Amino acid sequence: MILFDLKCENDHVFEAWFKDNAAFKDQSEKGIVLCPNCSSKKVKKALMAPNVSLANSEKKQASTSELAKAQKFISEAQKAIENNFDYVGKDFASEARKIHYGESDKKNIYGEASETDAKSLKEEGVAFATIPWKTKEDA
Structure with a gap:
């Protein structure tokens, strides 16, 4: 990594x-x-400046440990989202707007949005977050 x-x-x-x-x-x-x-x-x-100060094994081990913790956290968050949110795929922006404007019942959703859609949602005040997502190959 x-x-x-x-x-x-x-x-x-x-x-x-x-x-x-x-x-x-x-x-x-x-x-x-x-x-x-x-x-x-x-x-x-x-x-970026290269990090060349990792000569001692404790620092390397701590760095590897922190990376492993971060990867575990991302994996657990992704599983929680997949288990508790409705996947709406590429319809994310449309579904988020419907929920925001009261046209659909409030529910947790996840999916994909284009850069343009994400900017529009942000400008409209629709609450959403962009998070790192591990593909099946990365899992």
Whole structure:
């Protein structure tokens, strides 16, 4: 696993973990790497200083342990969402609006939204969150 500093077109800087450089490139090209601040899909690697101070094994072990905890947390959160929310797929924006405006009963949903839809939902005040999602290959 590798941690990249990323930067979106709106100059938001954030970090994300990837299996390797090829995984970042593949996910970026598919448009599934999103800025957590503005949901922009136009994300590039930002300049970052290399971490070369991991000479002692305690630091390496702690770093690996923290990564394992984060991956476990993401997996558990994803399972909880899959077990307790209704999957609406690419209809997420439409369904979220219906719930927000009282056209549908309130319920927990999850799915996919385009960058444009995410921006529109945000502007309309529709409450939603973008979270990291592990594909079946990553699980």
